[in-house]
Amino acid sequence: MKIAVVGSGYVGLVSGACFAELGVDVTCVDVDRAKIEGLKEGVIPIYEPNLDVLITKNIRSGRLKFTTDIAECLDDVEIVFNAVGTPPKKDGSADLSYVYQVARAIGSSLNRYVLVVTKSTVPVGTAAKIKEIIAGELAERGLDIEFDVASNPEFLKEGDAIDDFMKPDRVVVGVDSDRATELMTKLYKPILLSNFRVIFMDILSAEMTKYAANAMLATRISFMNDIANLCELVGADVAMVRRGIGSDSRIGNKFLYAGCGYGGSCFPKDVRALAQTAGQYGYSMSVIEAVNMVNERQKNVLFEKFSDHYKGEIQGRKVAVWGLSFKPGTDDMREAPSLTLIESLLEAGCSVRVYDPVAMKEAERILGNRVDYADDIYDCVLDADAIFHVTEWKEFRFPNWEIIKKVVNIPLLIDGRNVYSSQDLVGIKYLCIGKRDEQ
């Protein structure tokens, strides 16, 4: 089977490489020339564990190719996946211009039947617009070629992307024709054979499922952050509360970790876009709006703890930030809580020294020379008046606290991920999320 995947970002590259690994002939398409040239040489533009191995292996096997021109492969493929970005617009709605560009490109060079599948996260009703655009392009060319559209939202997590793709909790496929159902069944056969669930439904429900899933997960996090803040006020411990409620199988124990807010390229944008969609239909999604509001507030809690600790006297203080990416396992810093913290610290006149195992290049691109870049966690904390633990990378788990106590100016650790415990930190003031400071 031959397919094309348009958009070679996190989703497009992972999907392309994984489908190739499952035996499909894949052509990955992107408008970014430098990215495609690099990929042809095996240069992976993002950090995602084991993606380099999978891409190199499948380039060698001849099942994975790269091009900047979709027209080059359109005559050969049965399915085209659209996996381009859908970034947020100023009003919170999803920017669909890239998705529609791809639809136009397909319509303007299509010569035979193809199934156009949207993998990008797009608002309900987008598939119908894609169909309209392709039909419009064909009509302009005086052609009446049959094609179908489908929706196949992606649920992978950055950092675990390959496993999530290969061993999915479920695959959701929205279709409106038998031919599309047949093609998607053929494509996902290896996944079906491995006993993973593929759920077929109508296209509108598939588009909605993606937003509902992300919004539900974001709701759990904001809910727990709200509970955590109340725990601090009443003297309870959110870690205990999490264990207490998570053991109820109706609640489950995943995605209940309080912290310094959710970030990334998806939860923040998708939660806001869902609220926007509701608004377009004259409906206000109060829960979803509150989820976003709680998260925006939560991204400030580390700075507030720091400022409260020093009774507002923070100008000129030196601080260390451990972890910059929005979560471990990725170099992605889109909407990362670290950025909110760093902006507040810089605005308050602090000098900021940062360290991240993989996101230093990305940090330099975003923050330039406004912060100092350290070589490791120890170099990061030299002379610091506070250490912020923002991303729970494994290599931050067991620092040598004795070394740290010797090199910091003031031993204060503010933990946005509740990874440490005050018992292990004798001689270091420890502040975390959802547990009152008792030292």
Ligand SMILES: NC(=O)C1=CN([C@@H]2O[C@H](COP(=O)(O)OP(=O)(O)OC[C@H]3O[C@@H](n4cnc5c(N)ncnc54)[C@H](O)[C@@H]3O)[C@@H](O)[C@H]2O)C=CC1
């Ligand atoms: N990043 C993630 O973990 C997940 C993302 N998603 C969704 O998948 C979509 C893609 O996300 P990412 O992969 O993170 O985006 P990304 O920003 O990493 O990559 C998008 C790629 O599309 C390319 N592109 C833009 N316009 C193009 C065009 N007209 N033709 C060809 N290529 C074009 C860009 O050059 C870029 O390489 C978004 O809708 C996102 O919400 C869904 C699940 C997981």
Ligand SMILES: O=C(O)[C@H]1O[C@H](OP(=O)(O)OP(=O)(O)OC[C@H]2O[C@@H](n3ccc(=O)[nH]c3=O)[C@H](O)[C@@H]2O)[C@H](O)[C@@H](O)[C@@H]1O
């Ligand atoms: O649509 C998407 O792009 C993807 O968004 C999320 O994946 P991702 O953003 O890669 O990362 P998550 O592991 O979900 O973490 C998101 C944020 O929530 C935070 N988080 C997560 C879990 C938790 O219990 N508490 C918490 O604060 C993380 O630190 C991170 O900042 C979803 O988990 C994926 O299923 C989905 O496909």
